[in-house]
Amino acid sequence: MDDFISPKLEGQRFAEHSVPLDMLKDFAALQEMLVEVAKWRFLADNPDRQRTPRNFTADFDLRLTGIEDGSAILKISLMMASLFPSSHQQYLQKAKTDIVEAIAAAEAGQQPTLPPYLLSYFDRFGRGLKPGESIAFERNGGTARLNSDIRQRLVRYSQVTEFTDEVLVYARVYEADKRNSTFQLEILNGQRLSGPLREPYESVVMDALKTYGKKDVQVISVQGVAKFDMGGRLSSFETVEHVTLTDPLDIDRRVAELSLLKDGWLDGQGSALDPERLRLAGTQFRTRLDPTLPPPFLYPTLEGGLRAEWSLDAAEVSVDISLVNLAGRYSALDISSGESTEEVLDLSKDESWTTLNEALRRLVPEDAEGSRG
Amino acid sequence: MNDGTMLLRQIHPAFVQADQATSQAFRPTPKDDGKLSVYDGDKITAEKAWSHYTSTLGYESAGVMGLLVEECTKANVSPASDPAPFLEHCVVDFTKLTTNKEIDNTAKMLKRAANARGWLHP
Numbered sequence: 001m002d003d004f005i006s007p008k009l010e011g012q013r014f015a016e017h018s019v020p021l022d023m024l025k026d027f028a029a030l031q032e033m034l035v036e037v038a039k040w041r042f043l044a045d046n047p048d049r050q051r052t053p054r055n056f057t058a059d060f061d062l063r064l065t066g067i068e069d070g071s072a073i074l075k076i077s078l079m080m081a082s083l084f085p086s087s088h089q090q091y092l093q094k095a096k097t098d099i100v101e102a103i104a105a106a107e108a109g110q111q112p113t114l115p116p117y118l119l120s121y122f123d124r125f126g127r128g129l130k131p132g133e134s135i136a137f138e139r140n141g142g143t144a145r146l147n148s149d150i151r152q153r154l155v156r157y158s159q160v161t162e163f164t165d166e167v168l169v170y171a172r173v174y175e176a177d178k179r180n181s182t183f184q185l186e187i188l189n190g191q192r193l194s195g196p197l198r199e200p201y202e203s204v205v206m207d208a209l210k211t212y213g214k215k216d217v218q219v220i221s222v223q224g225v226a227k228f229d230m231g232g233r234l235s236s237f238e239t240v241e242h243v244t245l246t247d248p249l250d251i252d253r254r255v256a257e258l259s260l261l262k263d264g265w266l267d268g269q270g271s272a273l274d275p276e277r278l279r280l281a282g283t284q285f286r287t288r289l290d291p292t293l294p295p296p297f298l299y300p301t302l303e304g305g306l307r308a309e310w311s312l313d314a315a316e317v318s319v320d321i322s323l324v325n326l327a328g329r330y331s332a333l334d335i336s337s338g339e340s341t342e343e344v345l346d347l348s349k350d351e352s353w354t355t356l357n358e359a360l361r362r363l364v365p366e367d368a369e370g371s372r373g
Numbered sequence: 374m375n376d377g378t379m380l381l382r383q384i385h386p387a388f389v390q391a392d393q394a395t396s397q398a399f400r401p402t403p404k405d406d407g408k409l410s411v412y413d414g415d416k417i418t419a420e421k422a423w424s425h426y427t428s429t430l431g432y433e434s435a436g437v438m439g440l441l442v443e444e445c446t447k448a449n450v451s452p453a454s455d456p457a458p459f460l461e462h463c464v465v466d467f468t469k470l471t472t473n474k475e476i477d478n479t480a481k482m483l484k485r486a487a488n489a490r491g492w493l494h495p
Contacts, residue, residue, distance in 0.1 A: 215495070248392075254390060258387070261387060266385055266387065267385070269403075269404060270387075297393055297395070298390065299390065300387050301397065302403070307395060307397065311393070311484075311488065316396065316482075318396065318477070331474070333482070342474065
């Protein structure tokens with residue numbers, strides 16, 4: 001068993017040299033790509049041959065044999081059957097170099113030398129990367145780094161008319177066709193698309209369908225692999241992994257809704273909320289607000305900020321948040337006295353979340369407190 | 374208009390989550406010169422006010438919520454008829470409130486009353 005390649009996974013998810021299982025799909029795609037590139041390389045080097053030798057690459061296997069220190073460095077080794085001719089191994093090595101050089105070319109804004117049909121493997125290899133993450137490969141003269149932007153560029157070079165990506169969308173269901181096993185979604189921006197209807201989530205889809213057009217319409221989250229046109233427009237779901245009924249106060253769903261607001265959203269007034277900063281603010285609420293407290297109602301402010309509100313028995317509470325730096329202003333109006341208390345918060349800091357959680361706990365009524373667990 | 378008159382307030386869709394309106398929907402925006410626009414419920418129904426607002430004036434509204442005149446008075450703001458833009462138009466005057474804290478507290482009281490009453494249309 002020989003060491004073959006050691007890609008470095010960079011990003012928060014790969015800290016403490018661990019790798020989410022989801023990413024293994026990407027490396028399964030890399031293995032398929034290596035085989036096909038090796039075949040292409042063999043035929044290019046042997047122009048007199050019409051096809052590759054039988055079992056050209058059938059007797060080898062790539063294995064994940066370790067995760068080394070660093071963000072997370074995968075140690076991938078090559079296992080071969082003893083009959084695997086060593087002359088063929090060189091094509092796997094060449095294929096590895098071709099793939100790394102294709103990534104480097106895309107980084108430099110150049111068309112890779114690999115033919116477009118082979119570049120189309122980047123539709124799957126690298127798909128599991130999230131914003132801010134990358135896979136780095138050592139090469140002569142530096143590093144080639146695959147991230148979602150470079151991956152999209154490579155898919156574009158492959159001249160396909162669409163690419164796929166892992167997505168999570170929030171949607172209403174307006175149609176379902178059991179006979180053809182499909183369902184139709186209307187996502188938050190009003191766009192309509194279809195997805196495959198499968199048994200594990202069929203009942204959730206059918207329940208959501210019954211509420212379409214009603215005031216209490218149910219919104220589901222749909223997670224899976226979706227097709228996009230080369231303009232980046234979502235066209236349909238290829239596969240669906242999870243369908244979940246969402247709560248109207250679900251923070252991530254609300255963040256997705258508020259991200260759609262454009263400048264002038266309030267009849268000409270109102271600034272758009274920066275989607276990335278909004279997502280960070282949402283993550284803070286999801287992870288730092290005491291989960292036993294009532295969830296906040298979240299609204300946009302005219303200045304492009306976020307306002308969290310709680311209508312409690314004894315008080316009306318609000319926190320106005322600047323998305324620029326997570327500076328917050330807490331205000332609680334005591335309903336019986338008409339007096340209000342205010343506090344300046346810095347919601348990028350743990351102390352301010354402790355202050356907010358304690359202030360809310362004091363205001364949540366006793367019976368509700370019992371249910372806070 | 375009297376204490377029992379229902380004042381009809383249009384609520385922007387972004388100001389609604391889980392059927393509850395934000396207190397921001399019950400305070401004037403900077404272009405309102407301290408006066409919150411409402412319809413006089415004695416002169417127009419919630420449904421017709423919504424049609425007028427969305428079709429005639431062309432603004433966005435998720436629906437109509439209501440405030441009694443006496444609820445406004447209790448919250449330290451005074452409603453008054455203002456028929457210049459159109460006959461049923463009224464304003465709730467916030468100009469006597471001088472600080473943002475006072476405005477915010479009043480808006481919260483109005484929001485609480487309106488949310489407790491629920492939607493008048495649809």
